[in-house]
Amino acid sequence: xxxxxxxxxxxGSPERISGIELNQICDIADLAREDPDVIKLWIGEGDLxxxxxxxxxxxxxxxxxxxxxxxxxxxxxxxxALDRYHKRHWKVEIGADRxxxxxxxxxxxxxxxxxxxxxxxxxxxxxxxxxxxxxxxxILGGKVVPVNYRVAEGxxxxxxxxxxxxxxxxxxxxxxxxxxxxxxxxxxPLEQMKAVLDFARARGIWIVSDEVYAHFTYDGTxxxxxxxxxxxxxxLIITNxxxxxxxxxxxxxxxxxxxxxxxxxxDNLSQYNTTSVATFxxxxxxxxxxxxxxxxxxxxxxxxxxxxIICSALDSLPNVxxxxxxxxxxxxxxxxxxxxxxxxxxxxxxxxxxxxxxxSAFGRGGEAYLRVCFAVDPKLIQEGANRxxxxxxxxx
Numbered sequence: 114x115x116x117x118x119x120x121x122x123x124x125g126s127p128e129r130i131s132g133i134e135l136n137q138i139c140d141i142a143d144l145a146r147e148d149p150d151v152i153k154l155w156i157g158e159g160d161l162x163x164x165x166x167x168x169x170x171x172x173x174x175x176x177x178x179x180x181x182x183x184x185x186x187x188x189x190x191x192x193x194a195l196d197r198y199h200k201r202h203w204k205v206e207i208g209a210d211r212x213x214x215x216x217x218x219x220x221x222x223x224x225x226x227x228x229x230x231x232x233x234x235x236x237x238x239x240x241x242x243x244x245x246x247x248x249x250x251x252i253l254g255g256k257v258v259p260v261n262y263r264v265a266e267g268x269x270x271x272x273x274x275x276x277x278x279x280x281x282x283x284x285x286x287x288x289x290x291x292x293x294x295x296x297x298x299x300x301x302p303l304e305q306m307k308a309v310l311d312f313a314r315a316r317g318i319w320i321v322s323d324e325v326y327a328h329f330t331y332d333g334t335x336x337x338x339x340x341x342x343x344x345x346x347x348x349l350i351i352t353n354x355x356x357x358x359x360x361x362x363x364x365x366x367x368x369x370x371x372x373x374x375x376x377x378x379x380d381n382l383s384q385y386n387t388t389s390v391a392t393f394x395x396x397x398x399x400x401x402x403x404x405x406x407x408x409x410x411x412x413x414x415x416x417x418x419x420x421x422i423i424c425s426a427l428d429s430l431p432n433v434x435x436x437x438x439x440x441x442x443x444x445x446x447x448x449x450x451x452x453x454x455x456x457x458x459x460x461x462x463x464x465x466x467x468x469x470x471x472x473s474a475f476g477r478g479g480e481a482y483l484r485v486c487f488a489v490d491p492k493l494i495q496e497g498a499n500r501x502x503x504x505x506x507x508x509x
Contacts, residue, residue, distance in 0.1 A: 133248055137474035141458050145468060152497040155458075155468040157295065157443070158362045159416075159488035164408050167359060170400035174393035183392045185383035186376070187214025187368070191395045194402040195368055201406075202327075205340045211370050213379040214395060216387045218325055218354030218367040219245050224382045225321045225350040225369055226287070230255045234286035236321075239272050241445075241472060241479030243295045246323065250289075258285070261478045262297055269436050270297040270445075274308055287319040293326040293336050296445055296475050296484045298438020300330065303337040310342055310349070319348040325357055326441040328409050331417050336440055345373040357442075358409050359401040366390050366398055412488075416442040419487035419494040426498035430505055442488035445472060447481050448508060454483050465504035467497050 138155055145151045162168075186192065192209040199207050215221040222245065230236070232254035238247060240259040250257050260280050262270040277288070288309060292301035301309075313320050320339060327336040343349045354367035371379050383389065420437075424444055428435040432449040451457050454471040461467055461483075472482030487494055 129251055129254055133251065134244065136244060137455055138244075138470045141455075141462065141471065142468060144459070145462060151462065151466050151468050152493060152500065153468045154485045154487070154489065154494075154497055155470045157486055158356065159360055159412065159442070159486075160490055160493065161360045161412070163360050163364070164405070166404055167361070167397050167401045171393050171397035174396035179392045179396055181392060183389045183395070185213075185380050185389050187212065187390065188392065188395045191399050191402075194399045198402045199340065199370075202335055203338050203340055205338070207340065207370060208345075208373075210376060211345070211373060213369050213371060213383055214390050214398075215367045215369060215383070216390055217365040218323070218352055218356060219249075220365075220386065221352035221354065221367045221369040222246060222321070222323060223249050224379065224386060225352055226250060226253050226255065227382055227386075228350070228371070228375065228378050229319045229321075229348075230286055233284065235282060235284040236287040236289055237277060237280050237285060238289045239277070239291075239294070240477045241296055241475035241482070242289075243291060243323075244474055244476065246289060246291065247476055255286070256284075258282075259477045262294075262299060264436075269439065270294075270299040272299065272301065272305070274305060277309070278312060281316070281318070285316075285318055287321050288313055289321045289323070290339075291323040291325075293329060293438075293440025295326065295441050296443050296470075296472070296479065296482075298436065298441050298444055300336050300440045303341065306337060306339050307342050310339060310347065313348065317348070319350070321350050321352065323352045325352070325354050328358055329413055329416060329442050330440045331420065332439070340370070347372060355398055355401060358412070359405050360412070361398075361401065364394050364397070366394050415491065416488045418491045419489060420444070422491055422494045423485060423487050423498040423501075426502050427505070430502065432508065433505055436482075443484050443486050445479075445482045445484055448483070448505060450508075451481060454480060458483060461501070461504060465500045467500050467504075469501075 142155050192212040195212045196209045234255045235258050236250045258280050265271045322339045351370040356362040427433045434447045436445045438444045458471040470484040472479035
């Protein structure tokens with residue numbers, strides 16, 4: 114047997130691993146990552162570097178020799194800073210002992226499902242959804258039960274709770290909510306959160322709530338959180354990341370909040386997943402939390418400009434339907450007669466020099482859409498909008 118053939122790893126993998134879907138966002142991005150002439154609006158990150166005050170804190174931590182193993186849950190000072198952050202923004206009392214620091218938001222979601230999911234358990238997921246969430250459930254042997262968002266009368270998306278609750282079966286273990294939602298921009302109202310929490314409590318179902326984009330709203334408020342309603346012992350896990358609010362995508366640090374009494378579970382999961390997040394990064398994260406509120410406001414204001422520029426431009430075209438997002442820094446749009454968002458994304462890249470994500474990357478319900486990230490320099494967004502408008506005007 115040739116142990117070096119490309120067929121061996123897939124043939125030797127469990128079906129739940131060999132069946133992982135190709136990430137279509139990365140597939141499109143890989144076609145032109147290094148092309149300086151392409152306006153890159155595909156990946157979920159802004160174009161700003163991490164701000165100086167955070168980088169300087171990391172350098173100071175390195176200089177102080179904070180480079181050794183540390184607590185699996187995270188350094189106590191960071192967990193205390195996370196507690197202050199949530200108290201400041203949502204007026205909630207969590208307690209530092211309910212936070213666990215993770216290697217990014219995706220790892221927070223992985224640990225959340227590792228903690229509660231058994232093989233063949235079902236997870237209710239509103240779709241279209243971030244592909245990492247869906248694939249994590251499959252990697253762990255669970256089954257995603259998709260529930261489609263509905264298109265609201267005035268545009269945008271909404272989640273019908275009758276649809277959500279009707280999808281529950283005796284095998285349902287988790288309801289997974291991402292609000293504000295990537296890719297739809299939908300935000301779950303607090304009254305819906307209460308209804309979902311009451312429903313889940315009555316049936317012993319877990320809620321895993323990804324609240325990464327809470328600050329990225331465009332009505333002057335912060336998005337609501339299940340934390341505002343939940344008791345410390347509710348079956349609720351919140352996941353989050355430093356990536357978006359503080360432009361720290363490459364640092365790989367996030368956090369989760371778990372119910373009281375599960376500290377040992379998440380201490381063990383952190384120990385056996387990553388041992389710990391780099392100590393000097395954690396000290397930089399404290400600075401981000403304690404000194405970064407003004408930076409977040411500036412970042413959201415910058416995204417609001419990008420949103421207005423590109424959504425308005427595409428909304429003017431008769432063959433394009435734009436779904437203005439209430440939150441996040443993404444929006445979905447559809448093109449009349451478009452059968453495949455994946456093929457259209459490749460065509461836009463090739464003919465217009467703009468990188469967009471195919472909606473099919475986000476699973477069922479996304480096939481007829483394209484996603485754009487507008488968290489970049491407004492001048493760049495304007496150029497991207499101009500290119501897209503010129504191209505889409507010529508599409509039959």
